[in-house]
Amino acid sequence: MLKFVADAMLGNLARWLRILGYDTVYSKNISDKEILEYATKEGRIVLTRDYGLYRRARKNNLKAVYFETSEIDEMLTVLARKYNISLEIDPNKTRCPICNGDLRKVQRKEVEGKVPDIVLKEHNDFWICSKCGKIYWKGTHWITMEKILSKVRGKVSRGENSYDFT
Numbered sequence: 001m002l003k004f005v006a007d008a009m010l011g012n013l014a015r016w017l018r019i020l021g022y023d024t025v026y027s028k029n030i031s032d033k034e035i036l037e038y039a040t041k042e043g044r045i046v047l048t049r050d051y052g053l054y055r056r057a058r059k060n061n062l063k064a065v066y067f068e069t070s071e072i073d074e075m076l077t078v079l080a081r082k083y084n085i086s087l088e089i090d091p092n093k094t095r096c097p098i099c100n101g102d103l104r105k106v107q108r109k110e111v112e113g114k115v116p117d118i119v120l121k122e123h124n125d126f127w128i129c130s131k132c133g134k135i136y137w138k139g140t141h142w143i144t145m146e147k148i149l150s151k152v153r154g155k156v157s158r159g160e161n162s163y164d165f166t
């Protein structure tokens, strides 16, 4: 399974990768030095919008991807091409977008009183983060994400490529 470390500008991409099941280190305050250490020690792929950091990572023989854009569909397309990342949300593999923790499926009664009644009424499947305790269900955000992923799958299969830094 691929593992990533994202620079401070790539919070959105980090959340997406976690949802897609990829262990991704991200923090708003992460330094370049820490990013390179994570990549070296844990075999993580560096994701960055900073060309200087990208060059440093490559000089150290680390795997790295430089993004010229912050459009999420473009970034996912690049990663799908380069590393063949999964573009399907599998709730059994998804990690917590907030903290990168593992999610576990829970019974409805476990989330009673912890989510709005309307949500409880309309959903049967819930997941809870083993680390931060946040509760997830397939709400409107999920549907929006599925639409974006379907767009990305289309781009990848059509072979559209706006740019490719390797």
Ligand SMILES: [Zn+2]
Residues within 6 Å of the ligand: 096, 097, 098, 099, 100, 101, 129, 130, 131, 132, 133, 134
């Ligand atoms: Zn969490």
